[in-house]
Amino acid sequence: MIEASLTNAFLVIGASLCPLLLMVLLIGFLWAVGTAVRQSIARLQRLHSIPCDQCVYFTGCHHLKCTVHPCKALTEDAVDCLDFEPALYSKSCCSSRCKPQ
Incomplete structure (x- = not known):
């Protein structure tokens, strides 16, 4: 029970x-x-807000993305880059110079 x-x-x-x-x-x-x-x-x-692709020093090549700060390019560290210079023309990310031959 x-x-x-x-x-x-x-x-x-x-x-x-x-x-x-x-x-x-x-x-x-x-x-x-x-x-x-x-x-x-x-x-x-x-x-x-990463400005790398609009910078003069951005190469567009996957071997060397930036001539000034190659390790910071296209990362969050590049948001406030002191060396940023606006490019007058846009660059393609796949330029023919960096493709393997």
């Missing part, structure tokens, strides 16, 4: 906590997805 009432009590508690726990997990998952999307948008906006 006592065992049956304890089993019924556990079933009632489990039946009421299970949907609540699932709701908390769903809210936590949606919160994490929203946070990841916001962080991704902020990072993409930062990456789109």
Whole structure:
């Protein structure tokens, strides 16, 4: 008799906590997805502000991307480059000079 009432009590508690726990997990998952999307948008906006392809020193060749700062070229370190000089014309990223022959 006592065992049956304890089993019924556990079933009632489990039946009421299970949907609540699932709701908390769903809210936590949606919160994490929203946070990841916001962080991704902020990072993409930062990456789109890299000015290398509009610089005079940008070569367009994958062997030597920049003649002044080859290690910083096309990275986040190049966002505030002190040597940035705007180019008068745009360069293609796949110039015929750097293709293997």
